[in-house]
Amino acid sequence: MAxxxxxxxxxxxxxxSERAIDYVMQHPARVLVGGVxxxxxxxxxxxxxxxxxxxxxxxxxxxxxxxxxEVRQAMVIHDAFNPSGVSILKSFDRxxxxxxxxxxxxxxxxxxxxxxxxxxxxxxxMQDLQNELSAEDYQKLMTLISTIPGKAxxxxxxxxxxxxMVVAKKEVYVRKTPDASYHEAWYESSKGNNVLFQAKPGDxxxxxxxxQELDLKNNVKFIQVGYIVKKEGLPAAxxxxxxxxxxxxxxxxxxxxxxxxxxxxxxLQYPNTKTVVTFKKPLDYYDKTVKGFPAKMVVSxxxxxxxxxxxxxYCTVEKYVLLGEYIASLTxxxxxxxxxxxxxxxxxxxxxxxxxxxxx
Numbered sequence: 001m002a003x004x005x006x007x008x009x010x011x012x013x014x015x016x017s018e019r020a021i022d023y024v025m026q027h028p029a030r031v032l033v034g035g036v037x038x039x040x041x042x043x044x045x046x047x048x049x050x051x052x053x054x055x056x057x058x059x060x061x062x063x064x065x066x067x068x069x070e071v072r073q074a075m076v077i078h079d080a081f082n083p084s085g086v087s088i089l090k091s092f093d094r095x096x097x098x099x100x101x102x103x104x105x106x107x108x109x110x111x112x113x114x115x116x117x118x119x120x121x122x123x124x125x126m127q128d129l130q131n132e133l134s135a136e137d138y139q140k141l142m143t144l145i146s147t148i149p150g151k152a153x154x155x156x157x158x159x160x161x162x163x164x165m166v167v168a169k170k171e172v173y174v175r176k177t178p179d180a181s182y183h184e185a186w187y188e189s190s191k192g193n194n195v196l197f198q199a200k201p202g203d204x205x206x207x208x209x210x211x212q213e214l215d216l217k218n219n220v221k222f223i224q225v226g227y228i229v230k231k232e233g234l235p236a237a238x239x240x241x242x243x244x245x246x247x248x249x250x251x252x253x254x255x256x257x258x259x260x261x262x263x264x265x266x267x268l269q270y271p272n273t274k275t276v277v278t279f280k281k282p283l284d285y286y287d288k289t290v291k292g293f294p295a296k297m298v299v300s301x302x303x304x305x306x307x308x309x310x311x312x313x314y315c316t317v318e319k320y321v322l323l324g325e326y327i328a329s330l331t332x333x334x335x336x337x338x339x340x341x342x343x344x345x346x347x348x349x350x351x352x353x354x355x356x357x358x359x360x
Contacts, residue, residue, distance in 0.1 A: 070112035076103040078121055081132050095132045110145050126212050130161050160208030160223045163282045165260045167270050168199035172256040178213035178222035178249045196248055204273040207282040222249045227280040234279050245283055296326035297358045298340040304354035309347050326357050
């Protein structure tokens with residue numbers, strides 16, 4: 001009797017192309033660096049590619065470092081986020097927390113470090129710190145920075161991560177902008193009035209957006225807070241506001257606000273908040289996108305023309321090349337273009353018909 005053939009049926013929906021793309025994601029043998037496709041095996045991609053990309057990034061930033069300590073500190077923190085030096089491997093790297101804390105000890109002008117970081121890398125340092133550090137380490141870092149020389153006298157501050165809940169501890173102004181200059185005094189011009197309302201002790205303000213600002217003039221740290229009003233099941237007084245969202249700024253001093261990760265301790269401390277949170281929800285409450293997933297990557301599925309930032313032809317790549325990290329899409333006429341970031345941090349475009357976007 002003939003031996004029974006082994007069942008080699010493909011998994012549902014799995015095609016030859018999909019298996020090839022999956023292999024590319026697991027074993028990135030070819031990546032786009034600038035206008036050149038570099039063919040390297042997994043280990044060599046990590047080791048040699050790391051050096052090539054680091055050199056490219058260094059040439060782009062070293063002239064800016066000069067003698068500015070803020071620029072050097074921004075570069076140290078950025079390197080700590082991505083020790084390998086390869087941007088598409090950032091999600092796999094372990095953040096060097098010790099390196100960040102060592103840099104923070106020498107920071108005397110954090111606002112300039114934030115500006116330098118943005119100029120060098122086009123990113124938001126505060127947001128990146130929140131993404132890379134644990135809540136505990138982030139709090140420690142912000143406390144360390146808030147006690148630097150030259151900032152003495154300011155009260156201890158809270159720093160809120162996205163969707164943490166903020167409650168007024170005592171009467172405090174809630175403002176349109178992060179500027180503490182106006183106090184509703186009789187002698188002040190109404191032109192500078194940025195006060196939305198004065199919160200009372202125990203008032204639920206909303207959910208932190210993750211954005212924070214320092215009012216240098218008044219040495220006050222602010223956190224942005226927001227919420228969206230539910231679209232259904234509202235008390236009569238709130239029905240006109242159904243589905244509307246609001247953002248505001250509040251001083252982050254521990255004298256004025258309490259910040260919570262969970263409902264239970266907030267309800268115990270401030271029982272009145274239990275009612276209001278049933279219809280005031282986080283700004284992303286109705287978002288359909290799944291949160292917390294790693295970056296989307298762009299892989300070519302056929303020969304494709306790569307366009308530069310001005311949408312002009314730059315180079316051509318063959319299929320199954322890891323192009324970079326997905327940024328956005330743009331439809332022009334009948335063509336949809338995908339914008340992505342290469343491993344050397346260069347923005348490029350490609351026709352969506354020639355690529356596949358993969359969520360790692």
